[in-house]
Amino acid sequence: MSVVDHPVREGHCAGMRTPAALASRLIVEDVRLAYGDVPAVRGVSFTAEPGEIICLLGHSGCGKTTLLRLIAGIERPDSGRILLDERVLAGPEGFVPPERRNIGLVFQDYALFPHLTNLENVAFGLRRMNTADAEVEARRALARVGLERYAGEYPHTLSGGEQQRVALARALAPRPGILLMDEPFSGLDRRLRDSVRTETLNVLREVRATSIIVTHDPEEAMRLGDRIGLMRAGALVQIGTPEELYRHPADLAAARFFCELNEVPGRVKAGMLETPLGRWPATGLAEGAAGIAAIRPQGVGLRAPGAGRRGRLVAHRFLGELDLYEVAVDGLDDHLVARRRPLAGLERGHEVGVEIEAAEVLVFAAETS
Numbered sequence: 186m187s188v189v190d191h192p193v194r195e196g197h198c199a200g201m202r203t204p205a206a207l208a209s210r211l212i213v214e215d216v217r218l219a220y221g222d223v224p225a226v227r228g229v230s231f232t233a234e235p236g237e238i239i240c241l242l243g244h245s246g247c248g249k250t251t252l253l254r255l256i257a258g259i260e261r262p263d264s265g266r267i268l269l270d271e272r273v274l275a276g277p278e279g280f281v282p283p284e285r286r287n288i289g290l291v292f293q294d295y296a297l298f299p300h301l302t303n304l305e306n307v308a309f310g311l312r313r314m315n316t317a318d319a320e321v322e323a324r325r326a327l328a329r330v331g332l333e334r335y336a337g338e339y340p341h342t343l344s345g346g347e348q349q350r351v352a353l354a355r356a357l358a359p360r361p362g363i364l365l366m367d368e369p370f371s372g373l374d375r376r377l378r379d380s381v382r383t384e385t386l387n388v389l390r391e392v393r394a395t396s397i398i399v400t401h402d403p404e405e406a407m408r409l410g411d412r413i414g415l416m417r418a419g420a421l422v423q424i425g426t427p428e429e430l431y432r433h434p435a436d437l438a439a440a441r442f443f444c445e446l447n448e449v450p451g452r453v454k455a456g457m458l459e460t461p462l463g464r465w466p467a468t469g470l471a472e473g474a475a476g477i478a479a480i481r482p483q484g485v486g487l488r489a490p491g492a493g494r495r496g497r498l499v500a501h502r503f504l505g506e507l508d509l510y511e512v513a514v515d516g517l518d519d520h521l522v523a524r525r526r527p528l529a530g531l532e533r534g535h536e537v538g539v540e541i542e543a544a545e546v547l548v549f550a551a552e553t554s
């Protein structure tokens with residue numbers, strides 16, 4: 186779909202002082218789509234509130250892009266409904282084509298027209314307005330992303346980050362009710378990515394655009410999203426604030442997404458998961474069930490020998506702020522990984538005491554497959 190084919194909302198006026206997106210509420214209700222035998226999206230439901238930024242996060246092939254395409258109208262759902270405010274975009278009642286959805290799109294490769302100037306690229310989405318008004322509005326959109334001075338230049342003369350901002354200006358210029366971004370920063374090198382991401386977030390906050398951003402990078406999702414929708418195998422496994430997903434992940438796989446974990450097997454006895462490292466509340470697990478204590482590396486405390494469990498340092502890697510330590514612990518098959526501030530005098534082969542901080546332990550049922 187062309188990013189630039191969006192109509193300008195009724196009542197839009199070039200003389201308005203603060204051009205901004207008209208934030209809409211997006212409602213996705215039990216949406217399903219299969220490509221032949223492949224169920225790409227399997228009954229996804231969520232609501233994005235006006236002005237909210239939701240990141241769809243998941244591994245490659247989990248259905249993030251397909252969900253975005255369904256919202257954009259590039260795909261039709263097999264069942265379920267998609268609404269923007271009270272308007273049904275897709276469902277048994279009918280189907281609104283992409284160009285009539287009042288949705289802005291930003292792609293990974295920006296999709297700018299090379300033969301048009303940056304201003305013309307942004308104005309292209311405003312071609313239902315008269316030329317003079319469209320130019321005023323496009324300049325305003327470029328100014329919003331800090332690139333007005335490059336209005337007359339061509340996209341190839343800009344850096345990747347600047348091109349991304351032109352694409353953002355183009356998507357926002359028609360004041361879409363909702364902005365969809367598919368891996369918008371993945372084409373940028375790491376150094377540039379951080380700054381472009383921050384600038385983009387500032388723009389989205391400023392215009393208060395309801396935004397759905399697809400990413401496979403958990404850190405990016407945590408930095409950007411008011412809420413994160415974690416997807417797996419076409420389903421929305423969990424949706425919540427970054428803190429909710431980090432502190433209360435729905436299952437072990439969700440926990441693994443946000444943090445490297447030490448996984449220590451155990452068994453439930455009297456409501457506690459008993460492991461060689463200690464016992465922790467096993468809420469929701471049946472008596473006698475197999476469980477996993479997922480221990481975050483920053484929760485593995487290294488003490489003087491004699492404290493806690495007996496361990497021996499087998500590896501140490503300097504990482505700057507927090508170093509990585511690998512410890513062999515009596516009674517455990519796998520080494521424990523600890524992330525701690527550098528500990529003076531601690532060397533490979535030394536004995537240590539290992540103490541686990543209860544706040545950094547999550548207990549899950551053992552995976553059956």
Ligand SMILES: Nc1ncnc2c1ncn2[C@@H]1O[C@H](COP(=O)(O)OP(=O)(O)OP(=O)(O)O)[C@@H](O)[C@H]1O
Nearest residue numbers: 220223225243244245246247248249250251252401
């Ligand atoms: N046009 C298509 N025809 C057939 N199968 C498709 C098509 N598009 C996607 N799929 C399949 O649907 C599933 C979901 O794909 P989708 O691209 O939505 O995942 P994704 O999470 O966005 O992955 P990525 O991060 O790699 O883009 C995958 O199994 C994929 O192979």
